[in-house]
Structures are given as structure tokens and as C-alpha cells.
Amino acid sequence: MRDLFATLPDDPPPLPPGYLEGVLTRGRRSVRRHRTATAAVWAVVVLVLTVLVVPGVPWPVRPAAPSTEPSLPDRFAGYSILTSTVASAPPGRAIALYGYGNGESFNMFQPLVVGADGDTYRRVDAMEERDRPSALLSPDGTRVLLGDERGATGDLILVDLTTGKRRSIPVGDPVGVRLLAWSPDGRHVAFSAAPLTNSGEFGSVNVVEAEVARTGALRLLDLSTGRSTEVPAMKPAWTAAFAPDSRRIAVQVGQVAHLIDLDGREYGTVQIPRGRELAAEVGWSPDGRFLATVPWIHEGPLNGTTGGDTGHHGTFLWKVGDVEFVPVTGSGTPPAPVPDVVQLLGWRSTGSVVIATIDAVGHVSLAEVQLDGGTRRTLARFDTGRTCELGMQSCQLFDLHLATGLLPDLTVRSAGRARRGPWPMLLNAVIGVVVLGSAYLLWRRTNASTRPRGRNGRPAW
Structure with a gap:
């Protein structure tokens, strides 16, 4: 090294005029460009994080405060994998509970509740954990009760939609359970239960329901x-x-509806016409005078005394029938039948009902029907377009329930942007990693482009 320096001239050649000033100017300009580019990169990072990640951060979420009048959106939102859960962000009281999705190529079903006080959508994660069994929505829309159709269960799960908390309700020795109806006052639930002859879990959620329908005894919870x-x-x-007073209940066994009180004492019967069944959950009119009946979902005997399968759980809304009314006391003129009904969902008043109906191309709507003249008004429509299974399939609807106690005061609101709650934490993490990684690569590229270049084109440092 000493020998190398010895070869250098004692007096180096003079620099060109203005060379030093030019180098300093270019250095300052390069530093400014570098700092400006770095600031721009981080501004983009902050903006992207704000737009993409902040909406998905699980901040404490307050349920929607009950308004003076419950409402129903005039159009239900489509399918979204970004819908949060009841446990993560309690939605408050709900106007509807239903299953939504498709399983043609991928099993992509969601059990959803929709807010009665705003466009709030949440997945009922307790149902997902039990493989989406049938469930009941309380008349006031604040609770969901579910069993377990993977096999015999020793408890029912009560989900509070205002807090997200769950309560286990023991039913004794494990049995198969089929939920039937919730009393208008919210205190009692009727369900059918039976020991299962097949031990272990079932591959189909319909097996438990069908077996209990054949052998299950009524229980009042x-x-x-x-x-x-x-x-x-x-x-x-x-x-x-249940009757409108919540103290009586009509239970169909074979083709007879037995009228009993909450202690199980029978005080009357109503003959159900052959080929028909009592409308599940909402079959007793608000004035107590009539029972509403619907056709069997499937023709053919299920057992020695009862007809087809009710098919409410796991069956898409598709089969159109009618609603006919039978007097409870054997006297009185019943209302005229209501045609073109897929499902009877509840009563707005003594003279009007809310139904689900379907058009020729499979679009499901909710309508109010006046019993005295048959006029109907569309209340809401479901988005059944090709938004399911990554846009490859249309969406299907099943297990639809309305908060029946809210129907008399129900209004219809113009649907706004669906509020689906915070995004899943895993998705937040993936987005954060992608954004930060992209920002780092952009910064590296920008930093390299602002460095002074030597004669070979490479950065000078």
C-alpha cells in the first residue's frame, strides 16, 4: 500500500473550474430527491394501510341501538367472505336469520343474522362451529337458539346477539334434537328429542332431524x-x-294438532287436512282463531302416521305452495287460501301475513299479503346473483326465520352499504405483510435509482 501511494504525483492535477461546486449541488439535489421519494413511499404505505387495514381492525364494536321502529332492508346484501361474526362484533337485535351460499363446487355456506336497526350483517359463528344446524330466532330478535345435528347432544346453545355471549342449556342425556317453536313472550321453546339408534357422528346434518321427526317426544324448555x-x-x-298468549301450544302428531298448555295437559284437537301440516313456528293466528297449514314438502309417508318431511333445514327455498287456514274451535269462516307461497314467515296483524315467494328465475322476495283481498306488497328482495363460490354460482337461501315479535311494527328501509364488521385477523395480517413488503421493495428501488452512478452504471456507493 505504501509503494502504491509512492507512485502518486506530489502535486495532483487541478480540478476543472466549478467542479467542486457542481458536485455539492448534485449531492444536495440527490439527497433531496432521495428524501422526497422516501417520504412519498411511506405516505403511500400509510394511505394503503388506512384504506385497507383500518376497516378490518377489531376495534370495540357497539351493537346498533334499538330504534323506535324495527325495519327490514328493501334488498339484502350479497355474499361476502369478509362478514364478521357475532362473537367478534355483536350486531344487536336482528330482523332475520337465514342460511346463505352454495355448495356446487365449494362448500361456502354462511348462517347470517341481519340487523333490525341498520344494515348490519354477521355470521353466527356458534352455528358454524356445530356444522350449521337448524336454529331459531327469538321473537324479539335478540337471541338465537341452536342444537347440534352432527349427532346426539347434551345441550342447546343460546346466543345473545346484543353481547355475543353464549349460554349452554343442558338437556340431560345426549339426544337428537329438532327445534320446533319459540313462544311469543320469549320464555319457552318447544323441541322434539329422541335417543339416536346410530352412535357417533353423522355425515349428513339431515339424518338427525329426520330420525327425531319419526320418534321424538315433545319437550318444553x-x-x-x-x-x-x-x-x-x-x-x-x-x-x-305457540298461541298468541304464549300459554298454549299446538303440536302436530300424525294429522292431528293437539292443543295443550305448558304443563302438557290437552284440552282440544284440530284435524289437519291430509297432505298438509301445521306451519312451523308461526302457524297460530294472532287472534287465536285459526291454524295455518302448508303442503308437505315431500310427498309420501315418513312413518305410519305422518306425511312428508318438513324439509325446512338444509332445503333451499324453491317449492311453491299455498297457505290454508283451519278453525281452532271448529266454527268461524277461515280466510281464503294464500297462493304462491314458498314459506309462511309470520303475521303482521290478524288480517295480513308475511311470506317468502320466488319468481320464475329463482329470485326470492318477502311480501306482505292481505288476507281479505289477497293483495300483496313486496317488502324485500334477496341478492341471489352469481356472487357465491368465487362468483361461479348463484346464491341459495334456506332456513329463513324472521323476528316475529317485531313484524307488527315493522317498516321497510332503503338498504345502504352493508356493515359487516371487522375483517378476520388472518386477513388483516396477510394484507399488512403484503403492503409492508411492497413498500420495502418500492423503497429499495427508489433508493437505488437516486444514488449517483459511476462510469460503469453502478451506484457510486
Whole structure:
């Protein structure tokens, strides 16, 4: 090294005029460009994080405050994998509970609740954890009750939509469960239960429901105490509906609706026409005078005394029938039948009902029908376009329930942007990694482009 420096001239050649000033100017300009580019990169990072990630951060979410009047959106939002859960962001009271999705190529179904006070959509994660069993929505829209159709269960799960909390309600020895109806006052639930002959879990969620429909005995659950009482005479309990006073219940066994009180004492019967069944959950009119009946979903005997399968759970809304009314006391002129009905969902008043209907291309709508003249008004439509299974399939609807206690005061609101709650944490993490990684690569590229270049084109440092 010493020898190398010895070869250098004692007096180096003079620099060109203005060379030093030019180098300093270019250095300052390069530094400014570098700093400006770095600031721009980080500004983009902050903007992208704000737009993409902040909406998905699980901030504490308050349920929608109940408004003076519950409402129904005039159009239900489409399918979205970004919909949050009840546990993560409690939605408050709901106007509807339903299953939504398709399983043609991928099993992409969601059990959803929709807010009664805003365009709030949430997945009922407790149902997803139990492989989406059938469930009931309380009349006031604040709770969901579900069983377990993967096999026999020792408890029911009560989900509070205002807090996201769950409550386990024991039912004794493990049995197959088929939920039937919720009383208007919200205190009692009727369900059918039976030991299962097949041990272990079933591959199809419909097996439990069908077996219990053949052999299940009626049980009445008091939600205030958590105790359920069996009514062994009501077997097999096929379908049920509470009276408007919540102190009586009609239970169909074979082609007879047995009228009993909450202690299981029978005080009357109503003959159900052959080929028809009591409308599940909502079959008793608000004035107590009539029972609403619908056609069997499937023709053919299911057992020695009862007809086809009700098919409410796991069956898409597609089969059109009618609603006919039978007097409870054997007297009185029933209303005229209501045609073109896929499902009877509840009563707006003594003289009007809310139904689900379907058009020729498979689009499901909710409508209010006046019983005295048959006029109907469309209340809401479901988005059944090709938004399911990554846009490859149309969306299907099943297990539809309305908060029946909210229907008398129900209004219809113009649907706004769906509020689906915070995004899943995994998705937030993936987006964050992608954004930060892209920002780092952009910064590296920008930093390299602003460095002074030597004669070979490479950065000078």
C-alpha cells in the first residue's frame, strides 16, 4: 500500500473550474430527491394501510341501538367472505336469520343474522362451529337458539346477539334434537328429542332431524330456569306453534294438532287436512282463531302416521305452495287460501301475513299479503346473483326465520352499504405483510435509482 501511494504525483492535477461546486449541488439535489421519494413511499404505505387495514381492525364494536321502529332492508346484501361474526362484533337485535351460499363446487355456506336497526350483517359463528344446524330466532330478535345435528347432544346453545355471549342449556342425556317453536313472550321453546339408534357422528346434518321427526317426544324448555319437561304423549312431535298468549301450544302428531298448555295437559284437537301440516313456528293466528297449514314438502309417508318431511333445514327455498287456514274451535269462516307461497314467515296483524315467494328465475322476495283481498306488497328482495363460490354460482337461501315479535311494527328501509364488521385477523395480517413488503421493495428501488452512478452504471456507493 505504501509503494502504491509512492507512485502518486506530489502535486495532483487541478480540478476543472466549478467542479467542486457542481458536485455539492448534485449531492444536495440527490439527497433531496432521495428524501422526497422516501417520504412519498411511506405516505403511500400509510394511505394503503388506512384504506385497507383500518376497516378490518377489531376495534370495540357497539351493537346498533334499538330504534323506535324495527325495519327490514328493501334488498339484502350479497355474499361476502369478509362478514364478521357475532362473537367478534355483536350486531344487536336482528330482523332475520337465514342460511346463505352454495355448495356446487365449494362448500361456502354462511348462517347470517341481519340487523333490525341498520344494515348490519354477521355470521353466527356458534352455528358454524356445530356444522350449521337448524336454529331459531327469538321473537324479539335478540337471541338465537341452536342444537347440534352432527349427532346426539347434551345441550342447546343460546346466543345473545346484543353481547355475543353464549349460554349452554343442558338437556340431560345426549339426544337428537329438532327445534320446533319459540313462544311469543320469549320464555319457552318447544323441541322434539329422541335417543339416536346410530352412535357417533353423522355425515349428513339431515339424518338427525329426520330420525327425531319419526320418534321424538315433545319437550318444553323454560329459558328462565333452563329446565325442560318432556310431554311423552306428544310423540312423534312433528311441528308446533305457540298461541298468541304464549300459554298454549299446538303440536302436530300424525294429522292431528293437539292443543295443550305448558304443563302438557290437552284440552282440544284440530284435524289437519291430509297432505298438509301445521306451519312451523308461526302457524297460530294472532287472534287465536285459526291454524295455518302448508303442503308437505315431500310427498309420501315418513312413518305410519305422518306425511312428508318438513324439509325446512338444509332445503333451499324453491317449492311453491299455498297457505290454508283451519278453525281452532271448529266454527268461524277461515280466510281464503294464500297462493304462491314458498314459506309462511309470520303475521303482521290478524288480517295480513308475511311470506317468502320466488319468481320464475329463482329470485326470492318477502311480501306482505292481505288476507281479505289477497293483495300483496313486496317488502324485500334477496341478492341471489352469481356472487357465491368465487362468483361461479348463484346464491341459495334456506332456513329463513324472521323476528316475529317485531313484524307488527315493522317498516321497510332503503338498504345502504352493508356493515359487516371487522375483517378476520388472518386477513388483516396477510394484507399488512403484503403492503409492508411492497413498500420495502418500492423503497429499495427508489433508493437505488437516486444514488449517483459511476462510469460503469453502478451506484457510486
